[in-house]
Amino acid sequence: MKVIIIISSIIAISLATDYCDPKICTNKPNPTFPHIGCGASGKLASTCPSDGEYIELTDEHKKIILEEHNKLRNKIANGEESGFEPAKKMVTMKWNDELAYLANLNALGCDFEHDKCRNTDDFAYAGQNLAVRSSTGDFPETKKALRDAIRDWYSEYEISTQSDIDKYPLDTNGRMIGHFTQVVNGLAGEVGCGVTRYTDSSSGTAFKTFQLSCDYSRTNLVNQAIYAAGKTASDCKTGTNPNYPALCSENEKVDPNYLKF
Template sequence: MNSFVVLIVLVFAAFASATDYCDPKVCTIPPNPVYKHVACGFNGEANKRCTGYIQLTDAQKQLILDTHNKLRNKIASGQQPGFKPAANMATMKWNDELTYIATVNAFNCDFEHDKCRNTDDYKFSGQNLARRGKSDDYPEDNWALEDSINGWYAEVENATQSDIDNFQGGTATRVIGHFTQVVSALTDNLGCAAVKYKYVKNGVEFKAVQLTCNYSRSSLLTQKIYKSGKPGSECKTGTNPQYPALCSESEEYDPNEFIFQ
């Protein structure tokens, strides 16, 4: 077993029993079919395609959180042209179980979304993937992490306020789901993992860093991505001093809330 695989097993062993990932109920959301959970049967081994695992430092975790929260604060404060401010935008926090499940996805080193990543606490867990590659060498880790998140938010150019008010998904020519995931108001927890591997595109080999982030809530069809209003006006515990358009970190959210419209 590779040394980085041993490390991930040791670090996340405690979370393997947090949720019974092989319980079909975890991945049953009518009317969708029952999918196998990505972590069901996971043995800690990475695909042979993987060339390295980036053990995220506390500083890198904070970079991921800060990049998300800066972008959330931007749109929530009304600074994003064409979009109303948000009354109820959460401050994102780090979650170890979501990190564990994101690591399972990342260890496939194939840049593919998994079918189910839910937990007992998060019935509609979302996911964003990105990879940054170069032909001569692997990208610098921190640059790849930050640029990936900024790339997700950049889909704002394809979105409109109507997508925020009643999410109907994007299309093949109008991709918006990564953006809406980043600014989903009720998403207050995330966990991410990063790996390195090589892939070939148009006959050219690239050395890539892939970032997988899992979230406590996805962008749900027919639901609001966030509630429009004066920034922070519906925060029961006040706002975040660092990100004044976001609710404080002690604000409680129901990530499983679903309002029939």
């Protein structure tokens, strides 16, 4: 029997934004794109495999997600990756319940596909990273799968360049760099994630699959900088984070909707 889970713990968060308001997705090329939250049931999709299951993230899981993101953001911001300049202002990433609610809705689809729009009243250009971890044995262990997925996203730095950072390209020439650049986006200071697991037999082999969906307060925008290069943390107005000294303190305020023309 299909496991149906209703997201109740954070459902009230969704009431902050009218997801069916067409204006919320008008930054997209086609303003008729549906918002993931419009009419959402908060249940597993009917197309999910019969063993589909929503995994509620604990405080420990959320801590892992934030630690992995901020460790990697600190590394790039400190100029520790060859070929990349340090960041003069990269904020510490924090958890956002509304983004987590929307990311959960994506994960409940069990289809490993980006949704068309996930913007909120606060975040006009919300971003998204997706990952799956699969095994022919048992389901991947959640804490390890979270760490591995985020590190895999970051590993795209190997095929990225400083030019991609300075002005995100319209055409990446087939390079998959969007996950890395999302992780180190200097103005993406908030994140929320959701997880489902299910058996995917579409290839003829039964893979025990862990799906992670993370939504961010800012996406990668064409012709905009991923982060501002310069002396590490030199533009942080509130000092730096003692745990991540290349990142601005948790009190730093940024505009996730900022556009430079």
